[in-house]
Amino acid sequence: METPVLNQLSPRLRGLLGTDSTPAVVTADPAIRTADRLAASVPYLVLDPGTDLAGLQAAIAVYRAAHGANPEGALVTGVAAMGFGPTRAAADAALARLTGATVVPVPAPPIGRLAGKVAMVTGAAQGFGLGIAEQLLAHGASVILADLNIEGARSHASRLTAEHGAGRADAVRIDVSDPDSCQEAVAEAVVRYGGVDVFVSNAGVLRAEGVMTQPVADFDLVTNVNYRGYFLCVRAIAPVMAAQHEAAPDSWLDIVEINSKSGLEGSKRNFAYAGSKFGGIGLTQSFALELVEDGIKVNALCPGNFLDGPLWSDPERGLFVQYLRAGKVPGATTVADVRRFYEAKVPMGRGALPTDVAKALLYVVEQTYETGQAVPITGGQNMLS
Ligand SMILES: NC(=O)c1ccc[n+]([C@@H]2O[C@H](COP(=O)([O-])OP(=O)(O)OC[C@H]3O[C@@H](n4cnc5c(N)ncnc54)[C@H](O)[C@@H]3O)[C@@H](O)[C@H]2O)c1
Numbered sequence: 001m002e003t004p005v006l007n008q009l010s011p012r013l014r015g016l017l018g019t020d021s022t023p024a025v026v027t028a029d030p031a032i033r034t035a036d037r038l039a040a041s042v043p044y045l046v047l048d049p050g051t052d053l054a055g056l057q058a059a060i061a062v063y064r065a066a067h068g069a070n071p072e073g074a075l076v077t078g079v080a081a082m083g084f085g086p087t088r089a090a091a092d093a094a095l096a097r098l099t100g101a102t103v104v105p106v107p108a109p110p111i112g113r114l115a116g117k118v119a120m121v122t123g124a125a126q127g128f129g130l131g132i133a134e135q136l137l138a139h140g141a142s143v144i145l146a147d148l149n150i151e152g153a154r155s156h157a158s159r160l161t162a163e164h165g166a167g168r169a170d171a172v173r174i175d176v177s178d179p180d181s182c183q184e185a186v187a188e189a190v191v192r193y194g195g196v197d198v199f200v201s202n203a204g205v206l207r208a209e210g211v212m213t214q215p216v217a218d219f220d221l222v223t224n225v226n227y228r229g230y231f232l233c234v235r236a237i238a239p240v241m242a243a244q245h246e247a248a249p250d251s252w253l254d255i256v257e258i259n260s261k262s263g264l265e266g267s268k269r270n271f272a273y274a275g276s277k278f279g280g281i282g283l284t285q286s287f288a289l290e291l292v293e294d295g296i297k298v299n300a301l302c303p304g305n306f307l308d309g310p311l312w313s314d315p316e317r318g319l320f321v322q323y324l325r326a327g328k329v330p331g332a333t334t335v336a337d338v339r340r341f342y343e344a345k346v347p348m349g350r351g352a353l354p355t356d357v358a359k360a361l362l363y364v365v366e367q368t369y370e371t372g373q374a375v376p377i378t379g380g381q382n383m384l385s
Contacts, residue, residue, distance in 0.1 A: 005049045006030075006190050008243050009047065010082070010191075010195060011026075011194060011195035011240050012244065013026045013082070015248030016247045017071075019086075021116065023118075023251065024085065024091070025090070025091040027082065027083050027088060027192055028082045028192075030080040032080065032099055033075075033077070035075055039100045043071070045060070046059075047076045048076075049076055053246055073094050073097070082095065083097075083098060086116065087107075087116075088118075089166045091194075104166070107166060112140025113140065113362055113366070114139040114365070117142070119197065119198040120196045120199050121144070122146045122147070122203040123176075125147035125149040128258060128357060129145075129203065130145070131355075132258070132357055132358060133145050135355060135358035137160055137169060142167065142193065143170075145160075146171070146172045146189075148174065150173040153171035156169075174233075176201075176225060176229030183236045185236070186236040186237050196240065196241065198256065199256070200258065201229070201234070201255065204225060206270070207222050207272060208270040208272075208273065210269045222273055223275070226276035227280060227283070230280055234298075237255065238291055241255075242291075242295070246294075252297055254297050255287065256300070258300075259281060259301060260274075260277045261304050261378045262277045263280055263281050264302055277302075284299065288371040289372065297371040299370070299373050300375070301357055301361060303352040303377045303378065304346060304379055305352060308353065312351070320335045347381065357377055
């Protein structure tokens, strides 16, 4: 796959062919690289792989003058055929017309506060990531579920496609601790959608242990996934976002890190996790300062404990059963006792939910005058000073 070419061309085309409020979707088929594979009756742009922004603008202007409308497809010579549309389903249909494949009916575009946005969520096969992906879909976005657990991500993407319609949900494999895997996952997102408007860096792991006993390998795992993984994801996605912004300079794009209340306050016997999350806020602030020049806002969300999620509630490996067995909560004899202990720490008396996180996510995405922030979502458990 010619990733560097599409990583620059596709997001620029998204910006140039979109409306003021919504970028276009650009879907590509890298298996079709020559004109003899395209339908003779369908007009399309012909682009050289090295076409820069000015070249794209000129080619689109020539096409409009000749055809009286925007192009619906392109051949990037030697690289890929492309379809353009306001949604992934419309772009897929345009690509099918161009390549002579079967054209399936295009559903009505979604409505909602995030309609027209493409989001990518890491760690989306379960827990907060899955809940956030579901909320993004409910608000009209299309979502790429990215996870190490590709089977889980795929099965949820199929379910969510059945619920929300063709082209709304997709799955890609990513290991956020591996630079090549991050580049490949982003390239895959670019092939399918042309780019990403909202990147949610959510994948995270927790290994709680005292400083005198924690195995170094556990510390390294937490640091590699939560801290280094956030950097590797931003390193892969930021150039694609910057290319889109260059073509549509009035639009903002978003990177959102799912941090934690443990990024705002130390966590006893959980220093590897808290350290990785404190570090995540340092990265968020620093990325925000740098990437504002490319139209990219970078913010962190800091939820409290997701007590209903698998990390806490899994009946075999969840923290409730682990803490019960370890006698961590004095006097607790059941899982329900442990749960009540943690609920009682929260002024609002309950754990955080994906719907709570989604409200903060909508806030940072809709903002056009805020970046580099860490937003607590803790029911009052952590207050900013
Ligand atoms: N659960 C909570 O109480 C809580 C509270 C605050 C913040 N958070 C944060 O929310 C995020 C999600 O936590 P969760 O509790 O939903 O976790 P979870 O364990 O339920 O899910 C994590 C997901 O990340 C995936 N993953 C793990 N390592 C990966 C890697 N290297 N590359 C790609 N994917 C990987 C897993 O396969 C899994 O699908 C984390 O960043 C966590 O720190 C969680």
